[in-house]
Every structure is written in C-alpha cells, then in structure tokens.
Amino acid sequence: MSLDSLAPKIARHDEKAFAELYEKTRRLVFSVCLGVVKNSALAEELTQDVFVIVWSRAGEFRGKGFKTWLLTIARNSSINALKKARRETATDFFENEHLGGRYTVDEQIETGAVLKAALDKLGEPDRQIVLMKNAGLKMKEIAQVLGLPRGTASWRYSVAIDVLKKELEGVE
Amino acid sequence: MKRSEIERQLKNDLAASAPSDFASVLARCEREKPVSVLVTEPVLAGGNVGETAHDHRHGGKLRALAVSFAAILFIVLSLVWIFRSGSVGGVKGKPAPFSNGYFVLDINPSVELSYDKNGKITEAAALNDDGEVLLYGTELVGKAYTQATGILFERCLELGYFSAAREDNAILASATSNDGGRDEKMTEQIKTLFSEKFSAYKLRGVVITGVSNPELETEAQKHGVDAQKYALIQSYLALGGALAESEYASITIRELYAKISEKEAAIKEAEKLALEAQKLVLQGELLEGLSEAVEDVLDGLTEYIDRDFGGGAFRPADEHKKHYYESKIEEIAEYAEEIGDARTAEDCGRIVEKIFRSLDGLQKGEPDQTFRILIESAKISIQTLFVSFEEVNKALNNKKATAEEIEAARKDKFDRDVFEEDEDWEDWQEKHEEDFSSSWYDYKNRWQQARERDLDD
Known part of the structure; x- marks a missing residue:
C-alpha cells in the first residue's frame, strides 16, 4: 500500500496501517533525526516522538506527499530538540550549524x-x-x-x- | 574505497542503528498526548513524492479455470402429488396411476415440474438460469407428464444441451414418494421415456435412475433425506457453503440450487479476480527486475567515473566535471528506480525513453572516448533488457486469452467426439449408467477433474 493511502487509515487509528508506516519509514525518519542531532540515542528517541506525533496528527494531512510531511516533522522535531538541548546544557555540546555553531559527535555512538x-x-x-x-x-x-x-x-x-x-x- | 562500497556500508550502518521497537511506539501513542510540532515547511509541488500508488501485488502462476459446460444435462423434475381429501384415484373407483412423491434431479439446466395424481403438470419452475431458458415459451402446465418431458427433451436438443456429438448426454431421474421412500414405478416411467427419446434421436445418452452408493444412502437416511438431495447438499458444502444438519430435511431443492448457483458464481468471480491480481504481481516483479537491471548498468558508468575518469588522475578542475557527471548519472538512476513503480508497459517505455535521452545528453560532445563507448554500451544493454521485458510482458498478457482459447477448445473437443458406430446403444447405456450411478456426487467430481486435466494439457 502506498504511504499516501495509509494516511487516512492512521488518522482513524488503524494500528495495522500504522505498523506498516513504521516499518517502511523508520530508517528514513531515524536518518533525518540522526543527520540533525548526530547522536544515535537521541535520534532514536526523536524517531519515536515523530511517530507519536504522526499518530495524533495524521488527520491533518491532505493530498499527496505523506512521506515528505512525515520527514518534515522529523526534521523540525530534531531541530527543536537541538534548540532545547542548547538552552539546557551548560556547555555548547550540540550546536546547530544553522544557528552558527559546530557539531561534536557523541563518543558513545554505536x-x-x-x-x-x-x-x-x-x-x-x-x-x-x-x-x-x-x-x-x-x-x-x-x-x-x-x-x-x-x-x-x-x-x-x-x-x-x-x-x-x-x-x-x-x-x- | 569505491563509492558503491561507501554507500553500501552507510546503508548497513543505518539499518543496524535504526530503531525497530514498534510496540513501544504504539504503547506511547496510547499513553501520551502528542508533542506539538510546527509543520511549517510546505510540501513542494512537483507530482508524486515518495512512493507512487502501487497495486497490492501477489505472486503466483496463472491457472486456467475448469470449464463448467453442461457436458451432462440433468433435468430436474420434481413431481409433487397433490392430495385431494377423500379421493385417491383419478377416476372414481380406479386406483391412481402413481404413488405420491417427487422427482429430485440435479442440475444444469434444472427445472421442477409438479403434477397431480393423473400425471398432469400443475406447475413448472426453473431452479437455475439455464432452467429459465429451458422453460421459456414451453407452456407445460396442464399437459400430461409424458408430453411435458417430450417437449423438454426437444428443447434441450434445440438449445444444444443434448448433442449427437457428445457421449455424455445424461439425465438423472429418481422419484421419491412423499413418505420418503423411492417410487420405483414413476422412476421406471421416466427412464423409459427418456431412453426412448435418446434412441429415437440416435443420441448417446444415459438415464441415471438413482444413486446406488450404499454409504451415501446410509448417510442420507441418517439425515432424513433421500440420497440425491444428500448428494446435492454435499455438492454445496464442497463449494464452501454452510448448512446446519438440522436444515437438511427442511431446505428445498430450489433453495439448494439457488445457493449452489450463488456459490459457483462467487467462486468464479473470486478466481477471476485472483488471476488478475496474480498477473499484476508478476508484471510488477518484471518491472522491478528491469529497474534493478538498469540500475546495475548505470552503476558501471558511476564506477568508471569514480575510478578512471580523466585517466584516473583527477586534477582539481576535473573534480567539478566529475561531480557533474555523477549527479547526472544519479538523476538517470532515479529514472531507473521509477521503472519499478510503472503501472503499465507503456509507462515503462516512456521512462526508458527518458533514460536514453539523458544518456544521449551525457554522450554528446564528450571528449573521453572510453566514457562515450561505455555510455553507448549502457544504452544497448538497457535496450536489450527492455525488449526482453516487453516479450515476457506480452506473453503474460496473452495468458488470459490462452485460458479462454482452452475453454473454447474444450467445447470443440466435446462436440467433435466421434462415437463408435458398432457399439450397441442399449449396451452403451447400461455400461455408462453403472459408471454414472455409483454416486451422482462422485460422478460430478470425476467429470470436473477430467475437465481440469484437459485444460492443463
């Protein structure tokens, strides 16, 4: 089934459709999150966040391009997480290059x-x-x-x- | 390290790192309220993004359907006696010619004739669509059963249900009295009538006068029905129908026929849809195979650029050109990916055209001769792959026609059967009645299997 056709089913909280979406897009979502935050543990959490958001907001999606919509959520969630981390951490451990900083890689990354x-x-x-x-x-x-x-x-x-x-x- | 190797390792690393705990995600969904995230970036215009609509495709092999021609015709005569209170015979003082009962017959076409104690037809009803065709315009009500059966026989000839070219003309006739016992007298009358008709028209035909399968008889008695009705019920159950044992006695033959017809129609429709779905899946697999093969061809070009472009010694000025070529081949490779999502062979053809135009663009004015030759070779490879795909796809589309042709061939085969002229007509009938009458249900199955074997040949 195409991702666009899954959207209305997920909006109705169809778990089977949601599982299909998860299986088809989890790597993509993770890669988007990882690309922003450069930390696999955080990227994993964010991946889960993204799917929780999609579960609750699938009803807002219209038309074509469900994948792009999903990945845009992933990217924005990741950027927000970075901003939050920047505000909360004492040292500038994560700095978004868009905001003029540099990334460092989590040494525990597996x-x-x-x-x-x-x-x-x-x-x-x-x-x-x-x-x-x-x-x-x-x-x-x-x-x-x-x-x-x-x-x-x-x-x-x-x-x-x-x-x-x-x-x-x-x-x- | 080659580009393809880098990409392969990245893919593996990402696959290994990506989370896969759907259960936790679902648990959170059920537990938590969503986090508010702005989706501010617009979905850019430009056609489909991500996966295109894709038919759900299944694997499998096309199979011809069994033919359900009326190789055997059984006329259902259900003769129901109407009791008149205080009167038994048709003429005062004389005993009625027949005992009360009914004929249960099977199948295609199927009609039900009710008649009174004098053997006059009081009602004529069709039990299936072919029965409607058979009865149309016949006006049997009020006629003697002998006349009615004669009319029906002639009508069967007209409509092709009986044919001199067939060896398998048959009628099932078995009378049952209202108390459930077999009415031998009426059964013999029907047998004689139709046998004489077959003989008069020089047709090879058999009148089956009952099921003589002891096991079937025993089972039927347990359920309080006659063996023919029980056999019909078994036919219905074999098609996947459901009938409670408590309903065996109460369900009418008419209702049974209606259920069987519905089931057969549904099965036919489902099989047709399944065949179409299988065909689509196979076509999808072909397209995916073509897509991958074309991508492999393009990988060869990428490898060349990566390794040997400009003699293998890249100057800074060449890097710009190298990246240009790589990105162009990347674009062409994405066209190749689109082949896997094509809906039709025509769509696929259009994409292949796009690939050729892009490769032509790369080739034009290219000073690197080796690269030009490689592009030409890639074009030839892709063309060969596409031609092979078209041939297989065409054969796949023809399979449906082949199944129809087989059905037509099957009918022709039956119609062209030649009888052995020296075989005695009576002997033939006797021989075949023994074969047919072991069990009506078994008989049907055997004919069905024979048809399927022929279709597979």
Missing part, C-alpha cells in the same frame, strides 16, 4: 566507521543528504525535505561522498 565519518566530517546539508540518500530517499524527495534545488542536492551528495572517501582512505 555506529560503523562510515556512518561515524559521515556524522563527524560532513557539514550541513551534506550530512543530511548523505544519510537520507542511503536510508532510501530519492534525490527529488531529499531536495523537497531540505528545501534545496534538486541539482544542488545531487551535486552536494557527490561532493560529500568524495569527502568521505578521502577521510576513510586516510584512516586506512
């Missing part, structure tokens, strides 16, 4: 080397583009979520992969 390099070495929006692309989003969809021209997103992806390649070859 990820592979490539993912770690992506989180550590790539800036915005390259990091998000790389994660979303490899979580299964098409470039057109990534461009829509991030508000970029499609060509720019493709270009940035190509550049980001080169950066990762150099980083990983340097490590090897």
Whole structure:
C-alpha cells in the first residue's frame, strides 16, 4: 500500500496501517533525526516522538506527499530538540550549524566507521543528504525535505561522498 | 574505497542503528498526548513524492479455470402429488396411476415440474438460469407428464444441451414418494421415456435412475433425506457453503440450487479476480527486475567515473566535471528506480525513453572516448533488457486469452467426439449408467477433474 493511502487509515487509528508506516519509514525518519542531532540515542528517541506525533496528527494531512510531511516533522522535531538541548546544557555540546555553531559527535555512538565519518566530517546539508540518500530517499524527495534545488542536492551528495572517501582512505 | 562500497556500508550502518521497537511506539501513542510540532515547511509541488500508488501485488502462476459446460444435462423434475381429501384415484373407483412423491434431479439446466395424481403438470419452475431458458415459451402446465418431458427433451436438443456429438448426454431421474421412500414405478416411467427419446434421436445418452452408493444412502437416511438431495447438499458444502444438519430435511431443492448457483458464481468471480491480481504481481516483479537491471548498468558508468575518469588522475578542475557527471548519472538512476513503480508497459517505455535521452545528453560532445563507448554500451544493454521485458510482458498478457482459447477448445473437443458406430446403444447405456450411478456426487467430481486435466494439457 502506498504511504499516501495509509494516511487516512492512521488518522482513524488503524494500528495495522500504522505498523506498516513504521516499518517502511523508520530508517528514513531515524536518518533525518540522526543527520540533525548526530547522536544515535537521541535520534532514536526523536524517531519515536515523530511517530507519536504522526499518530495524533495524521488527520491533518491532505493530498499527496505523506512521506515528505512525515520527514518534515522529523526534521523540525530534531531541530527543536537541538534548540532545547542548547538552552539546557551548560556547555555548547550540540550546536546547530544553522544557528552558527559546530557539531561534536557523541563518543558513545554505536555506529560503523562510515556512518561515524559521515556524522563527524560532513557539514550541513551534506550530512543530511548523505544519510537520507542511503536510508532510501530519492534525490527529488531529499531536495523537497531540505528545501534545496534538486541539482544542488545531487551535486552536494557527490561532493560529500568524495569527502568521505578521502577521510576513510586516510584512516586506512 | 569505491563509492558503491561507501554507500553500501552507510546503508548497513543505518539499518543496524535504526530503531525497530514498534510496540513501544504504539504503547506511547496510547499513553501520551502528542508533542506539538510546527509543520511549517510546505510540501513542494512537483507530482508524486515518495512512493507512487502501487497495486497490492501477489505472486503466483496463472491457472486456467475448469470449464463448467453442461457436458451432462440433468433435468430436474420434481413431481409433487397433490392430495385431494377423500379421493385417491383419478377416476372414481380406479386406483391412481402413481404413488405420491417427487422427482429430485440435479442440475444444469434444472427445472421442477409438479403434477397431480393423473400425471398432469400443475406447475413448472426453473431452479437455475439455464432452467429459465429451458422453460421459456414451453407452456407445460396442464399437459400430461409424458408430453411435458417430450417437449423438454426437444428443447434441450434445440438449445444444444443434448448433442449427437457428445457421449455424455445424461439425465438423472429418481422419484421419491412423499413418505420418503423411492417410487420405483414413476422412476421406471421416466427412464423409459427418456431412453426412448435418446434412441429415437440416435443420441448417446444415459438415464441415471438413482444413486446406488450404499454409504451415501446410509448417510442420507441418517439425515432424513433421500440420497440425491444428500448428494446435492454435499455438492454445496464442497463449494464452501454452510448448512446446519438440522436444515437438511427442511431446505428445498430450489433453495439448494439457488445457493449452489450463488456459490459457483462467487467462486468464479473470486478466481477471476485472483488471476488478475496474480498477473499484476508478476508484471510488477518484471518491472522491478528491469529497474534493478538498469540500475546495475548505470552503476558501471558511476564506477568508471569514480575510478578512471580523466585517466584516473583527477586534477582539481576535473573534480567539478566529475561531480557533474555523477549527479547526472544519479538523476538517470532515479529514472531507473521509477521503472519499478510503472503501472503499465507503456509507462515503462516512456521512462526508458527518458533514460536514453539523458544518456544521449551525457554522450554528446564528450571528449573521453572510453566514457562515450561505455555510455553507448549502457544504452544497448538497457535496450536489450527492455525488449526482453516487453516479450515476457506480452506473453503474460496473452495468458488470459490462452485460458479462454482452452475453454473454447474444450467445447470443440466435446462436440467433435466421434462415437463408435458398432457399439450397441442399449449396451452403451447400461455400461455408462453403472459408471454414472455409483454416486451422482462422485460422478460430478470425476467429470470436473477430467475437465481440469484437459485444460492443463
């Protein structure tokens, strides 16, 4: 079943439809959250938050593009979480590059080397583009979520992969 | 490290890290009020985002349907005696010619004739659609049963239910008296009438005068019904129908036929839908396979760019061009992905055209000869894949026609059967009655299986 057709069912709190949505999009949502917060534990929590929001607000969705709507919620939730973390923590441990800061990577992150390099070495929006692309989003969809021209997103992806390649070859 | 390897590892890392605890999510949904989050970024225009509408597709193989031609015709005659109070015979002082009872017959077409103690038809009713066709314009009420059966026989000939080309013309006739016992006299009368008709018209036909399956008889008696009715009930149950044992005696033959007809129609419709669904799934699998194959071809181009473009030694100025090519191939690869979501072969064709135009754009004016040759080779590979897909898809669409052709061939085969002229007509009838009468229910099953075997051949 297409994601757009799941939306009205989820609005009626159909658990089967919700489970289908979760299974089809959990990696995408996680990758979006992780791309923003660079912390897998926080990204996991945010992923859960996103689905709870979708459960309660699916009725507000209209038309086509349920996936983009979902991922926009994921991105906004993540950005809000960062802002909150910034306000609450004594040290500037998480700073959103959009707000002029730099990211540091959670050292306890349990990820592979490539993912770690992506989180550590790539800036915005390259990091998000790389994660979303490899979580299964098409470039057109990534461009829509991030508000970029499609060509720019493709270009940035190509550049980001080169950066990762150099980083990983340097490590090897 | 190759680009494809980086991407593969990223995919694996993300898959491993992503949460998968749906139960916790659901528990939270039921427990908590939602967090308020602004969804301020508009969904940009531009057609479908994410997955396109996709038919739910199932796997499987197309199977021809069994044919339900009337290879055997059984006329249902249900003769119901009407008692007149104080009067037993038709003529004062003379005994009535027949005992009270009814004929239970099976199937296609199926009609029910009620008649009085003098054998005059008082009512004629169809038990199924073919029965309606059979009775149309016949005006049997008021006629003697002998005349009525003659009219029905001729009508069956006209409509093709009996045919000289068939070996399997048959009528089931069995009279049952109102007290539940078998009325042998009436049964013999019907048998004689139809046998004579078959003989007069030189048709190979058998009159089945009852079910002589002892097990069936025993079971039927336990339920308080005659064996034919019990066999009919079993037919209905075999189709997936439900009938409480307490209803066996009370349900009428007419009601049983109606239920059987409904069930058969529903099964046919469901099978038709299932075949269509299976076909769609298979087509979907073909498209996905084509999509993946095309993406693999394009991966070859990406690898070349990654590894060998410009002689393998990238100068800073070349990087710009390299990223340009990579992003263009990325775009083409997304077209390839769209193939998997195509609804029809025509849609697929349009996407492949788009891919070719994009590859032409890349190839035009490209100074790197190796790259130009690789693009050309990619185009040839994609064209070959698409042609193969079209051939398989065409064969898939023809399967439906093949099933219909098989049905037509089956009918032709029955119509073209040649009888052995030297076989004695009476012997043939006797031989086949023994085969047919073991159990009406078994008989139907055997014919059905024979049809299915023919269709599979």
